[in-house]
Amino acid sequence: MGSFLKKDLLVFWRDRKEVLIALLLPIILIVVLNVALSGLFTDDGESMDIQVGIVEEDNSLEGLERFEEAVNEMDLDQAEKEAILQQTSVFNPSEMIISFFDNPEIKQVIHTKNVSEAEAVELVEEGDLHAFVRIPEGFTYAILSSIMLDEEADVALSIQAEEQSNELNTLQNMMNNFIESINLELALGTIAEGEAQEPLLPQGGREVIEGVETYSFTQYITIAMSTLFALFMAQTLAMKTVTEKRERVFNRIILTGSHPFHYLMGKTLATFILSWLQIIITFTISQLLFDVFPDKSLEFWIGLLIVITAFALTISGLTALFTSITLNLQDTNAASGIFSLIIMSMAVLGGNFTPIQILPAFLQRIGEWTPNGLSLTVILEWIQLNNSGNLVIPMGILFGYFIVFLMLGMAIFPGRGRN
Amino acid sequence: MLETIKLSKTFKEKKAVDEIDMYLDEGESVGLLGPNGAGKSTTISMISSLLKPTSGDVKLNGKSTIKNPSEIRKVLGVVPQEIALYEELSAYENLKFFGKIYKVKKELLEIRIQEVLEMVGLKDRQKELVKTFSGGMKRRVNIAAALLHKPKILILDEPTVGIDPQSRNHILETVKKLNEETGMTILYTSHYMEEVEQLCNRVYIMDHGRVVASGSKSELLSILSTEDTIQIQLSKKSYPLLESIKGMEAVRRVEETNEGIRVISKKGSNILSDLVHAAEKVDIQIIHFQMEDPSLEDVFLHLTGKTLRD
Ligand SMILES: Nc1ncnc2c1ncn2[C@@H]1O[C@H](COP(=O)(O)OP(=O)(O)OP(=O)(O)O)[C@@H](O)[C@H]1O
Ligand SMILES: [Mg+2]
Numbered sequence: 029m030g031s032f033l034k035k036d037l038l039v040f041w042r043d044r045k046e047v048l049i050a051l052l053l054p055i056i057l058i059v060v061l062n063v064a065l066s067g068l069f070t071d072d073g074e075s076m077d078i079q080v081g082i083v084e085e086d087n088s089l090e091g092l093e094r095f096e097e098a099v100n101e102m103d104l105d106q107a108e109k110e111a112i113l114q115q116t117s118v119f120n121p122s123e124m125i126i127s128f129f130d131n132p133e134i135k136q137v138i139h140t141k142n143v144s145e146a147e148a149v150e151l152v153e154e155g156d157l158h159a160f161v162r163i164p165e166g167f168t169y170a171i172l173s174s175i176m177l178d179e180e181a182d183v184a185l186s187i188q189a190e191e192q193s194n195e196l197n198t199l200q201n202m203m204n205n206f207i208e209s210i211n212l213e214l215a216l217g218t219i220a221e222g223e224a225q226e227p228l229l230p231q232g233g234r235e236v237i238e239g240v241e242t243y244s245f246t247q248y249i250t251i252a253m254s255t256l257f258a259l260f261m262a263q264t265l266a267m268k269t270v271t272e273k274r275e276r277v278f279n280r281i282i283l284t285g286s287h288p289f290h291y292l293m294g295k296t297l298a299t300f301i302l303s304w305l306q307i308i309i310t311f312t313i314s315q316l317l318f319d320v321f322p323d324k325s326l327e328f329w330i331g332l333l334i335v336i337t338a339f340a341l342t343i344s345g346l347t348a349l350f351t352s353i354t355l356n357l358q359d360t361n362a363a364s365g366i367f368s369l370i371i372m373s374m375a376v377l378g379g380n381f382t383p384i385q386i387l388p389a390f391l392q393r394i395g396e397w398t399p400n401g402l403s404l405t406v407i408l409e410w411i412q413l414n415n416s417g418n419l420v421i422p423m424g425i426l427f428g429y430f431i432v433f434l435m436l437g438m439a440i441f442p443g444r445g446r447n
Numbered sequence: 448m449l450e451t452i453k454l455s456k457t458f459k460e461k462k463a464v465d466e467i468d469m470y471l472d473e474g475e476s477v478g479l480l481g482p483n484g485a486g487k488s489t490t491i492s493m494i495s496s497l498l499k500p501t502s503g504d505v506k507l508n509g510k511s512t513i514k515n516p517s518e519i520r521k522v523l524g525v526v527p528q529e530i531a532l533y534e535e536l537s538a539y540e541n542l543k544f545f546g547k548i549y550k551v552k553k554e555l556l557e558i559r560i561q562e563v564l565e566m567v568g569l570k571d572r573q574k575e576l577v578k579t580f581s582g583g584m585k586r587r588v589n590i591a592a593a594l595l596h597k598p599k600i601l602i603l604d605e606p607t608v609g610i611d612p613q614s615r616n617h618i619l620e621t622v623k624k625l626n627e628e629t630g631m632t633i634l635y636t637s638h639y640m641e642e643v644e645q646l647c648n649r650v651y652i653m654d655h656g657r658v659v660a661s662g663s664k665s666e667l668l669s670i671l672s673t674e675d676t677i678q679i680q681l682s683k684k685s686y687p688l689l690e691s692i693k694g695m696e697a698v699r700r701v702e703e704t705n706e707g708i709r710v711i712s713k714k715g716s717n718i719l720s721d722l723v724h725a726a727e728k729v730d731i732q733i734i735h736f737q738m739e740d741p742s743l744e745d746v747f748l749h750l751t752g753k754t755l756r757d
Pocket of ligand 2: 487
């Protein structure tokens with residue numbers, strides 16, 4: 029079994045794109061959502077009034093469509109295409125920039141105005157605008173394909189101004205922070221006629237959205253994103269089986285006479301390790317960037333670790349089940365479709381995209397029973413109440429899920445690969 | 448040592464393999480020839496326990512392997528038609544993984560990996576990822592992976608398809624050496640008659656799921672002892688001449704070749720004078736003619752009505 033585990037880990041590790049998506053994307057999303065929605069610059073002190081023109085030449089819908097087309101035309105199998113598209117469905121670069129400026133806290137400092145490029149140039153010349161930000165045509169497509177497909181981005185975001193000013197500096201800094209924090213520097217360049225200032229370090233979005241809940245938005249986002257991507261991990265690893273089947277390695281494995289359960293357990297264990305690491309890394313980086321859980325006790329962290337471990341175990345059970353299903357189905361595209369559907373429904377119902385409270389009551393009740401919804405709820409409760417008694421039953425349920433998934437997976441595993 | 452008894456496989460309606468009887472004696476090197484879709488790979492899958500036969504049996508040393516395939520898996524090395532390797536892993540890592548799950552002893556495995564790499568001539572490229580290899584190199588690793596556990600019987604399913612002549616030669620040499628030097632029993636599937644002629648003592652010819660002929664080279668050639676082949680060089684091409692020759696009673700087949708035509712006729716029918724007459728009639732000279740010995744290729748054509756590679 030050790031050999032299988034090692035092989036699965038190695039195969040995963042070699043797929044650089046997969047690793048980047050698994051590790052970087054959740055963090056990027058946490059940072060982006062956090063910056064975009066909870067505001068960065070409240071301690072900037074002095075009130076400024078920066079007038080900025082936004083020249084939006086990009087049609088993000090069209091860009092998304094084009095990206096989808098490009099992915100569909102690639103020489104990948106359906107499963108990989110779907111995985112890419114699924115992961116981009118939560119990610120829209122143009123909109124992120126727009127919503128950055130829409131943030132109430134940003135709005136106190138920066139006043140934006142949608143203008144055409146010609147108008148913008150004129151207004152800047154006349155001194156009515158400090159600068160304008162141009163989102164060039166094809167921006168969405170370029171960013172998506174640079175992040176997801178490793179292609180060079182040929183368009184860049186630009187800031188243009190007539191003369192150097194404090195306002196321009198602040199704008200540049202804010203934009204730099206924003207861009208740096210989304211880790212898109214590779215794709216974006218900021219151009220100004222004045223000299224660029226040293227970018228400030230990103231500042232943590234520590235403020236809590238007041239009133240609604242006693243957990244912070246940042247906390248919610250961190251938990252939601254890390255559990256969401258752990259769910260994706262179950263699918264990613266199960267889909268490796270498709271490759272193994274297609275490339276006939278699975279047949280070769282059967283010919284060695286090794287016990288099929290070793291194969292299944294290797295996959296299960298690999299998923300456990302990888303999703304556990306993924307969640308832990310996401311939490312750690314999020315904590316370092318934003319101090320998501322300030323001044324928490326050791327007991328809190330241990331509790332958190334227990335929930336994460338139980339959840340990762342459930343995820344690994346899911347992979348076992350998915351793997352067996354894949355081996356049973358002739359049509360692997362159907363398998364990947366089914367898994368996407370299951371994962372996405374779990375994510376929606378479990379509150380990984382929006383807090384579960386906005387769903388109708390009966391869906392909420394179902395959502396609380398999904399492993400991810402359960403984990404999310406338990407962690408949020410743990411943050412607020414810190415009552416270890418609350419952990420026991422949910423952990424039992426998660427473990428139960430693991431056992432049930434694993435058993436089902438073993439039960440339908442095709443014994444000797446004959447048909 | 449290994450035999451199939453009325454081995455059959457039906458997919459839905461289609462009979463892919465139809466009551467095949469085959470045997471392999473220890474140390475033999477046997478060829479399995481057949482056009483596309485003849486059922487070669489399906490036969491191999493059943494022999495190697497990957498596919499359950501619809502009926503019939505596969506016996507190893509007299510014991511059925513259908514119920515309990517673990518014995519045959521131990522002694523069998525299978526080189527599948529497709530490359531069955533992890534593209535993202537290096538040649539070495541692939542071999543290490545398969546060696547471990549073949550349960551090659553830890554202290555032997557390292558030596559064994561180097562041995563098989565040496566055999567297929569990839570020792571100095573072992574650290575490179577399989578996906579960066581050429582088709583020929585992948586094929587060679589594909590073979591190496593089947594040799595790790597020192598199988599007694601090696602089954603190769605078209606191991607030289609679509610690769611460069613150099614890799615092809617290397618593979619043929621390797622298989623020949625394994626058979627001659629280590630006494631490994633070989634079942635070699637191919638589209639290439641000359642490979643099988645070079646490697647194998649015995650040949651099975653399959654078509655439409657059935658064995659249509661089998662035996663040593665000379666036995667197979669004797670199938671054609673009822674035919675004469677005449678190679679004729681003509682002053683120019685002529686369709687009417689072709690037709691009139693085809694119309695002769697003793698003629699079985701006429702094929703166009705680069706220089707002229709090849710006429711296959713009933714043995715001893717002595718059609719030469721008829722041919723000369725026919726040519727004179729349409730004012731064409733016979734520049735040169737030659738009686739030809741039949742080749743296995745001709746046998747194949749005779750049996751299946753197809754050339755090997757179409
Ligand atoms: N899983 C399957 N389901 C249905 N039909 C199949 C299946 N596998 C093979 N066949 C059919 O069985 C027949 C024999 O196929 P097989 O692959 O054994 O031929 P082959 O002799 O190996 O051909 P090639 O030289 O092209 O490899 C073909 O007509 C093929 O379409
Ligand atoms: Mg075949």
